[in-house]
Amino acid sequence: MSTTEVLISELVEKHGRTRNSLMPILQGIVQQEKFLSEDAMVSVARELNISAADVFGTASFYTFLDTVPRGKNVIRVCKTISCHMKNKDEIIRALENALKIKVGETTHDKEYTLLTANCLGWCHKGPVMLINDEVYPELTPESALKIVNEHMHSK
Amino acid sequence: MSKYMVNLKINNMPVSVEEGTTILEAARQLNFKIPTLCNHPDLTVAGNCRVCVVEVKGARQLSAACATPVSEGMEVFTNSEQVRTSRKHIIELLLSEHNSDCTKCQKNGSCELQSLAFEYRVGDHVLMSLLKPEDLIPDISSPSIVKDNSKCIHCQRCVRTCAELQGVSALGVAFKGNHQSISTFLNKPLNEVVCTNCGQCINRCPTGALTERNNIEDVWNALYDPNKFVVVQTAPAVRIALGEELGLEPGHRVTGKMVASLRKIGFNKVLDTDFSADLTIMEEGFELLNRLRKVLVEKDETVKLPMMTSCSPGWIKFIEHIFPNLNDHLSTCKSPQQMFGAVAKTYYADKVNVKAQDMVVVSIMPCTAKKFECDRPEMRSSGFKDVDYVLTTRELGLMIRQAGIDFASLEPEGYDSILGESTGAAVIFGATGGVMEAALRTAYEVVTGREVPFTNLDIKPVRGMEGVKEASIKIKNVKPEFAHLEGVELNVAVAHGLANARKVMESVQNGTSNYHFIEIMACPGGCLGGGGQPIPTSKEIRDKRAEAIYEEDLNMPIRKSHENPDVVAIYEEFLGEPNGHKSHDLLHTHYKVRNRY
Ligand code: SF4
Ligand code: SF4
Ligand code: SF4
Ligand code: FES
Numbered sequence: 001m002s003t004t005e006v007l008i009s010e011l012v013e014k015h016g017r018t019r020n021s022l023m024p025i026l027q028g029i030v031q032q033e034k035f036l037s038e039d040a041m042v043s044v045a046r047e048l049n050i051s052a053a054d055v056f057g058t059a060s061f062y063t064f065l066d067t068v069p070r071g072k073n074v075i076r077v078c079k080t081i082s083c084h085m086k087n088k089d090e091i092i093r094a095l096e097n098a099l100k101i102k103v104g105e106t107t108h109d110k111e112y113t114l115l116t117a118n119c120l121g122w123c124h125k126g127p128v129m130l131i132n133d134e135v136y137p138e139l140t141p142e143s144a145l146k147i148v149n150e151h152m153h154s155k
Numbered sequence: 156m157s158k159y160m161v162n163l164k165i166n167n168m169p170v171s172v173e174e175g176t177t178i179l180e181a182a183r184q185l186n187f188k189i190p191t192l193c194n195h196p197d198l199t200v201a202g203n204c205r206v207c208v209v210e211v212k213g214a215r216q217l218s219a220a221c222a223t224p225v226s227e228g229m230e231v232f233t234n235s236e237q238v239r240t241s242r243k244h245i246i247e248l249l250l251s252e253h254n255s256d257c258t259k260c261q262k263n264g265s266c267e268l269q270s271l272a273f274e275y276r277v278g279d280h281v282l283m284s285l286l287k288p289e290d291l292i293p294d295i296s297s298p299s300i301v302k303d304n305s306k307c308i309h310c311q312r313c314v315r316t317c318a319e320l321q322g323v324s325a326l327g328v329a330f331k332g333n334h335q336s337i338s339t340f341l342n343k344p345l346n347e348v349v350c351t352n353c354g355q356c357i358n359r360c361p362t363g364a365l366t367e368r369n370n371i372e373d374v375w376n377a378l379y380d381p382n383k384f385v386v387v388q389t390a391p392a393v394r395i396a397l398g399e400e401l402g403l404e405p406g407h408r409v410t411g412k413m414v415a416s417l418r419k420i421g422f423n424k425v426l427d428t429d430f431s432a433d434l435t436i437m438e439e440g441f442e443l444l445n446r447l448r449k450v451l452v453e454k455d456e457t458v459k460l461p462m463m464t465s466c467s468p469g470w471i472k473f474i475e476h477i478f479p480n481l482n483d484h485l486s487t488c489k490s491p492q493q494m495f496g497a498v499a500k501t502y503y504a505d506k507v508n509v510k511a512q513d514m515v516v517v518s519i520m521p522c523t524a525k526k527f528e529c530d531r532p533e534m535r536s537s538g539f540k541d542v543d544y545v546l547t548t549r550e551l552g553l554m555i556r557q558a559g560i561d562f563a564s565l566e567p568e569g570y571d572s573i574l575g576e577s578t579g580a581a582v583i584f585g586a587t588g589g590v591m592e593a594a595l596r597t598a599y600e601v602v603t604g605r606e607v608p609f610t611n612l613d614i615k616p617v618r619g620m621e622g623v624k625e626a627s628i629k630i631k632n633v634k635p636e637f638a639h640l641e642g643v644e645l646n647v648a649v650a651h652g653l654a655n656a657r658k659v660m661e662s663v664q665n666g667t668s669n670y671h672f673i674e675i676m677a678c679p680g681g682c683l684g685g686g687g688q689p690i691p692t693s694k695e696i697r698d699k700r701a702e703a704i705y706e707e708d709l710n711m712p713i714r715k716s717h718e719n720p721d722v723v724a725i726y727e728e729f730l731g732e733p734n735g736h737k738s739h740d741l742l743h744t745h746y747k748v749r750n751r752y
Contacts, residue, residue, distance in 0.1 A: 038341060042752050051324030051349065052340040052752030060329040060338075067341070 004040050007032055012047045022048060022058055026065050034074065034113075035066040063117060071106040071113040075148070076130040079116035082123035091127050092116070094141035098148065111152075163229035178209055178220040178231055187233050190242065190271055192249075192361050193310035194221040196693040197679070198319060204310050205245050206271065210235045217241055243275045251282035253362075254291065254305035261301070262363035265690060268308060269362075285333070296344035298530050299352035299368055299523040299686075307337055307364035313356035320679055322654035323473065325350035337364075340752045348752055349476045351653065353469035353677045354523030354547075354686015367523045367687060370544045371554055377515040377543070378421045384509040385517060387422040388495045388574075389413060391429055392521040392585030392682035393548045395703035399689035399696075400552025401562040406699030408707055411567020416555045417519075418568060424507070427570050428518070429577030431495035432584045432593070434725070435466060436716035438742050439488045439590075440598040441733035443672055444637075452639045459483045461648075461663060461670040464590050466490040468528035469677030469686070471746065473653050478660045479748040484673075487743040491584065492518050492525055493534050495574070496541030497741040502729045503574055504537075511537050518545045521585070521685030524677065536741045547687025576721040579612075579707070579714030586704045587651035587681035588617035588624060591674040595628065595647070597717045602630060602637045612714055618705070620680060620698065622655040623648060625670075647672045652679040 001009075011028040015021035022044070029040050036059050045052040059065040077083075077092050092103060095114055099107055106113040122128040125137035129144065136147050159174040165182050172181045177200075182189050193204035202222030209220045212230035217238065220231075232238060250272060257263050286305060293303035311328060314337060318324045325348050329338035339348045357365045377385050398407035417425045443462050449455040465471060465486040474481060489497070495518070500511040518525060522545075528534065529542040546554070555562055569575070580596055583589030592614040599607045607614060607628070616626035628645045630637075648670045650659045656675045662668035678684045680697035683704060713719060730737045 041340070042750075046751055051318075051327065053327035053329075053338065053348070054324050056338070056340050057327035057329045061331050 002039070004029070004033065004037065005043055008040065008043045008047060017048055019048065019050065022050070022055065026055075026059055030065055034070040034072065035068060037069075041067070069106070071110050073111060073132055073151070074113045074115060074130075076115045076117035076120075077103075078118075078120045078122065078126065078128050080119035080123075082119075083126035083128060086126045088116075088127040090141050091129065091139050091144050094145055095129075095148065098145050112148075161225045161227050161229075163225050163227070163231065165231045166233055167230075172225055174224075176225050178211075178218065178223050178225055178229075179207060181225050182209075182220065182231070182233055189220045189233055190274070191221055192267060192271070192308060193312060195312050195315075195359050197359065198312060198315040201311055201315065204249070204308065206242055206249075208238060208241050208245070209233045210238050239275075243277065246271055246275055246277050247282055249308050250277060252285045252287075253308065254286055254303075260306065260363040261366040261369065262306075266363060267361035290336075294345055295368070296346040297350065297352060297368065297527070298346070299354060299526045300345055300350070300357060301366050301368055302337075302345055303364050303366070304336060305364075306362045308362055309335060309337065310361060311337070312359040312361065313337060313365055316356045316359045320355055320652050320654055321351070321353060321473075321677070322657040323349055323351060323477075326356065343752075347750075349473075349750075351469040351472045351476075351677060352524040352527040352686075353653070355678060357523065357686055358684075358688065358690055358692050367547050367549070368526055369550060370526070370546055371550050371557070373544050374517050374546060374554070377517070382513060383515045384423050384507070384513055385421075385515045386424040386426055386499060386503075387417050387517045387519060388426050388428045388431070388492070388499075389417070389519045390492065390521055390585070390682065391432060391582050391589075391704070392685060392688070392700070393519050393551070395585065395683065395700050395707065396521065396548050396688045397552060398562075400549055401555060403563070404699075405696045406703045408703050409562075410707070411569070412562055412565040413551075414570055415565045415568040416558075416560050416562060419560050419565075420554060420558050422517070424571045424574075426495070426499075426574040427577050427581075428491050428495055429581035429584075430574045430719065430721050431491040431498065432466075432581035433576075433578055433716035433719040433722045434494050434498070434742070435488055435491045435584075436580060436590075436593050436597050437722060437726070437733045438494075438738055439464065439486050440594050440601065440716075442486055442488060443594070443598060444601065445734060447643075447671065448639060451643075461668075461673050462486055463672075464674045465744075466584065466590060467524070467675060467677045467682075468522070469524035470653065470656060470675045472524065472527070472749070473656065473677065474660070475747050475749040476751060477657070478664065479746075481660060481663060482746040482748070484663070485746055487745065489534070489742055489744050490525075490528060491581075492520060492545070493528065493541055493744070494742050496529070496534070497536040498725065499574065500537035500539055500541055501741060502725060506573065511539050515543045516541065518542050519548065519551045520545050521548050521682045521688045522678075523547060523686040525687075533744045548685075549687060549689060552689070573721050573724070576719050577711065578716055578719045579709065579711035580716040581719070582707045582711065583704055585682045586618070586701045587620070587676050588614075588649045588674065589681060589704070590676075591617045591626075591647055591649050591672070593716055594672070594674075596715045599628065599630070600715065600717070602633050602640055604634050605632070611709075613705075617647070617649050617674075618701075620694065620701070622652060623650045623659055625649075645672070646670045647674070649674045651676040651681050651684075653677050 011025045041055045193201045202219045207220040208217040210232040290304040394410040398409040449458040526545045580593035683700040
């Protein structure tokens with residue numbers, strides 16, 4: 001069994017085989033592997049006795065359930081109106097330049113993926129970004145770079 | 156339990172209907188037709204297209220008539236100014252995302268969206284086109300089905316069909332908002348996923364987004380080629396449905412007119428799949444008796460029971476994907492279409508003195524999966540492609556119109572001989588339970604020397620539209636060579652629609668059933684409800700087609716497969732005996748293990 005299959009059987013053990021357990025299982029995989037591979041989706045479909053198209057349909061509905069490979073860390077900059085009015089574009093430009101990737105891409109060393117996200121619910125403190133599950137509000141291009149820099153060196 | 160009656164008014168007219176009735180159904184009782192797109196009588200309610208909106212007095216917003224149950228004292232308006240304006244606007248919104256090139260569309264003339272747009276006289280587009288360029292390339296990977304997202308209105312009838320009726324869910328809804336699309340797993344081409352090619356989604360798609368792969372031009376080209384000898388075979392379920400394609404009401408038997416029109420179109424010989432359906436019964440019946448002997452007497456553990464029928468290529472692909480561990484339960488018999496092809500290009504080619512390479516075999520089928528089946532690499536027993544082209548009932552309807560034939564006024568004609576002989580047993584292949592009934596009529600008689608103990612040979616327990624049917628026959632007073640079957644209670648099951656097939660397969664897998672023989676047809680109602688049959692479809696329409704099939708059976712002079720003179724002759728002159736060496740080469744096949752997604 002591949003590590004993904006082992007992970008999936010643990011998650012199925014924990015959450016059960018009903019249709020309701022699909023979401024927690026997919027979230028569990030993304031937490032470990034950062035994205036849902038083709039094999040992972042097929043295995044989940046087999047375990048829950050549902051179709052792979054259904055698994056893909058559910059996964060593709062949620063932005064945070066990625067179906068393409070992502071880096072170890074995912075940075076998401078809010079792109080919705082309040083953050084937009086507060087210059088989220090500048091934040092993105094600064095991050096793109098620093099990481100040498102465009103939105104949607106992953107750094108060469110597979111450490112960071114840069115994405116945008118819909119409203120993160122921090123409109124009063126925009127612009128905001130997420131690094132994995134951590135929120136960083138009231139950004140400036142400088143502070144954003146500093147935060148990413150610290151993140152890089154904190155490991 | 157009697158239901159409460161609810162009183163309401165629709166367009167100021169009072170009506171009283173059972174509790175739980177929707178506004179849509181209540182309005183129909185008063186003869187008000189409310190337009191629908193996502194609603195379909197075979198499927199659960201989705202309520203997503205909104206063209207059925209009506210005004211309910213006191214409600215803040217318009218309500219979807221298909222998804223709103225009636226309530227006491229309700230006042231509904233189906234044609235108010237607000238309703239008509241909204242409805243027109245909804246149609247315009249649908250068209251703003253639509254590739255409206257009706258003149259080049261397969262559904263031109265039979266499209267529900269087109270006729271709505273026509274009824275509401277939707278004019279110049281006031282809305283910006285939101286058609287996505289990537290949707291303009293249709294998926295033509297499947298030999299059976301063309302999926303054209305640029306024609307899709309996201310009503311999800313196909314998704315519900317594939318899930319609710321077929322239990323396959325090859326199609327799902329992916330992404331959201333303006334990116335939403337009807338998608339296979341990872342948007343893979345249809346021929347790479349679990350799609351069984353059954354075509355049930357085509358039968359329920361209101362637009363040209365799902366259509367069959369059209370082979371009409373291939374067939375015309377073969378007919379125009381002076382060096383080709385083109386024979387045509389017609390499946391049992393075509394003769395009771397083709398009329399619908401040509402303006403007749405459901406339930407008309409048009410066998411003779413169909414034969415006449417095929418001759419007029421120019422086929423060299425007009426032959427009958429019924430012949431090979433009878434041949435299938437011989438092969439499959441004897442295979443069942445062999446399996447019973449091997450299991451009961453020889454205790455051979457490599458031989459599997461229950462045996463399952465193999466005439467439905469949608470069902471075959473389904474089991475290969477979903478239950479490949481049960482493949483050995485499948486009868487090794489080819490479908491009647493493929494038996495016909497294999498015999499046509501060998502035995503028959505000799506008889507009519509035509510070289511197999513000069514013969515083109517065309518099938519008229521109620522089925523889209525047969526297009527896939529004839530392409531399978533196993534289906535070349537004659538050394539050539541045994542069946543060259545498959546046309547659906549719908550495509551034949553179109554060909555008849557292209558040929559300028561006035562179908563209604565045709566004088567009925569008979570099939571050519573040989574391979575044109577049919578029995579009642581073969582005709583009922585077209586209805587769910589028919590293969591079982593035909594097999595029992597023959598097998599019981601082979602074993603006991605007596606006819607099946609049912610009035611008129613009608614084995615009623617396996618007929619009808621129940622999703623899974625069961626029956627048992629006690630075998631008594633057998634011939635000496637079948638002593639091992641004396642007193643055996645033969646348990647059979649019949650399922651139609653792959654969602655029902657799945658239930659039966661699960662019972663086989665868990666060991667909770669005790670069947671000896673199972674008939675499965677991929678399509679609801681059997682082939683009469685096949686994915687290549689006339690559109691629309693509904694339970695009422697399928698019931699009428701079934702009645703017509705059993706009428707045809709009852710009117711046949713011969714009603715048992717083993718008495719078909721062409722079948723008797725082919726065993727005497729060519730095949731030897733059922734399940735013999737030659738049969739094995741030409742009439743039997745094997746199965747694959749396919750991927751699970
Ligand atoms: S799907 Fe219907 S409306 Fe659309 S192009 Fe085809 S015929 Fe016209
Ligand atoms: S052809 Fe049948 S299996 Fe394939 S997508 Fe349509 S309904 Fe599903
Ligand atoms: S493919 Fe046809 S049935 Fe399916 S959602 Fe689109 S329009 Fe509806
Ligand atoms: S038919 Fe009622 S919402 Fe589509």
